[in-house]
Amino acid sequence: MTRRTPLRAACALAAALTAASGCVSVRQTEYEKILTERRDALEQVQTLSERNDALQSELTAQRKQIDTLQALGGPKRLDLLFRVERISLGRHTGGIDTDDKGGQDGIKVFLLPIDADGSVIKAAGDVKIQLFDLAADPAHNLVGEFRWTPEQLSKQWSSGFMAYHFSFECPWPDGPPQHDEITVRVEFTDYLTGKTFTAQDLCKVRLHAANAPIPSMTGGPQDS
Numbered sequence: 001m002t003r004r005t006p007l008r009a010a011c012a013l014a015a016a017l018t019a020a021s022g023c024v025s026v027r028q029t030e031y032e033k034i035l036t037e038r039r040d041a042l043e044q045v046q047t048l049s050e051r052n053d054a055l056q057s058e059l060t061a062q063r064k065q066i067d068t069l070q071a072l073g074g075p076k077r078l079d080l081l082f083r084v085e086r087i088s089l090g091r092h093t094g095g096i097d098t099d100d101k102g103g104q105d106g107i108k109v110f111l112l113p114i115d116a117d118g119s120v121i122k123a124a125g126d127v128k129i130q131l132f133d134l135a136a137d138p139a140h141n142l143v144g145e146f147r148w149t150p151e152q153l154s155k156q157w158s159s160g161f162m163a164y165h166f167s168f169e170c171p172w173p174d175g176p177p178q179h180d181e182i183t184v185r186v187e188f189t190d191y192l193t194g195k196t197f198t199a200q201d202l203c204k205v206r207l208h209a210a211n212a213p214i215p216s217m218t219g220g221p222q223d224s
Helices: 006-071 074-080 150-156
Strands: 086-089 094-096 106-114 125-132 142-148 157-160 163-171 181-190 196-204
Touching (some): 086 181, 086 196, 094 196, 106 181, 106 196, 142 163
Antiparallel strands (some): 086 106, 106 163, 125 142, 125 181
């Protein structure tokens, strides 16, 4: 029987220890991986739990809101609110002079949203204003178009003694029109009801001398 020398025994022991160490290292890595995966899973469970709690709270709030609206009469509650029934243009709607050069440079529009009782109310909505020179070529009679969002609309409101209205300045976008009679058309979409209301009026404007309409050359018999 062959006897191992001390050197061979030592080498065998070292090899065995190395193999054992390698196994321990692999097991340690696998263990750490399992711990990491477990920690990630717990965090996901915690996140889902918090999201579920938030959704439950939101659902509870919505149910309370529905109960409150039903107690107020459901859809019929709109009949009890002050809402727009029609719109009108203020009597001061007309031309404005912004440069003091003798002619008017656009139209200032006064918009009055009116409720069922005939009162002017401040209402949220979209506004579109169109200016037409209907005496011009029909293909080119739109002088300008202007829009305001609900966020912009709130800045256009004025209230005071005998004055409740929205006001909008609409300058000529491409220079003055050909004629001095401008049709103003306003479209208001109410955000409360979703309804759209329209109003229009004819305004006489004063053009700059260079753009003023040529006076008629016809007239009565001349004195001899």
